[in-house]
Amino acid sequence: MENILITQGRTIDCTQNLDSVMDIFISNGKITKLEPKISNFPENTTIISAKNMIVSPGFIDMHCHLREPGYTKKETIYSATKSAAKGGFTTICAMPNTKPTMDNKSTIELVLEKAKTNGLIRVLPIAAATKKRAGNELTNMHELSKLGVIGFSDDGDPIESPNMMRQALSYSLSTNLPIINHCEVKELSSNGVMNEGFTSMLLGLTGIPNSSEDSMVARDISLAETTGGKLHIAHASTSGTMELIKLAKDKGLNVTCEVTPHHLTLTDKFIFNKSNKAKDTDILSSNPYDTNIKVAPPLRSQKDVDSLIQGLLNDTIDVIATDHAPHTNSDKNCTFEEAANGISNLETALSSVLSLYHQKSIPITKIIEKLTSSPAKLINRPDLGSLKLNTNADITIFDPNLEWIVNSNKFASKGKNTPLDGEKVKGKVIKTIFKGKIIE
Ligand SMILES: [Zn+2]
Structure with missing residues (x-):
């Protein structure tokens, strides 16, 4: 295995x-030196200059x-x-809504096997909570x-069933694994396709109210309190969810949550970004709005x-998770009502959240914490999300400052579905190293 020196x-x-300027030496897949300046290293060493760049533990995405x-x-x-890997992630967690569903031993073993033979980075599966997710x-x-x-x-x-959720949370006490809802x-x-608000009204599209999320978050927190179970709320999107989770945490309940890059940075008004650029003829066609913003939960308001x-x-x-949801063109190239939910997110996640750093809304260290050490803790992997000596x-x-224009045709993902296509963004992954090997 090659030696690598990051300078x-x-x-x-x-x-x-x-948080300081350092050199990192990697040998046999492990970090063996972390010092302000490393001058002694073997001849057969690949040197990567990271001047003016940020070096972080590999990102962990607990929702893909x-x-x-x-x-x-x-x-x-x-x-x-x-x-x-192109997006800087070295560990991703795979959601079980596959076919067959990842609700049994053999399907999960199949995913683990495929990840080992075909995967370029670490894949950790998430099992279904109920059979066939039914x-x-x-x-x-x-x-x-x-x-x-x-x-x-x-x-x-x-x-959906409160009783099923209660049972699942009870089991989490003995498995010590979260129920991610x-x-x-x-x-x-029900028939909503975007956030319920002024924009949905203007466009005549059926809205999804914040209460559809808030009321279940409230229910789940109550059940977590009853059972003492481990609850993780996926893709929080509303101010109500924030209030409820803050209360639950203040009470000391076992409740955590994640947010996606798109819910952190885009509002439902982003639907106009694309239609404003569209020609009149596009607007008159059956698909005037960019279906790539259609996501569940929907993009919300600025207040959220x-x-x-x-x-x-x-x-x-607790963490930033992408909810990477790739789709084919035909899944999205249809009316807004018919379009599938989801965004192909892995390759733009970093630049999305870095926009908050550039706007001075969130410090860079906080962003890195939420992409590395914090998810590592949540998935019970203290060996990940760190640059400590002798770790992988x-x-x-x-x-953080490199500007580029998103071109989904160049994505490594098969899913080209992103509302950011053609947008100028700032911040790009230069190298991703997994277990001491340069992947990208
Ligand atoms: Zn979801």
């Missing part, structure tokens, strides 16, 4: 309270849709891990927890975005 990058590692098995037209484990019967959580899954979720859909009361969101930013700053939010050399080097 003079601004090195940030929240597990060591480190890899689509394999079953939907390999949308994405494969290979294409997802390549896309993740919400009627719990999966065999004890058996599945032994396979190395990091949690249980029916993501894509909520765990996609909080959405379907009776409230502001409270999410506050939540990240005051640690109400999972490292991301990025230029």
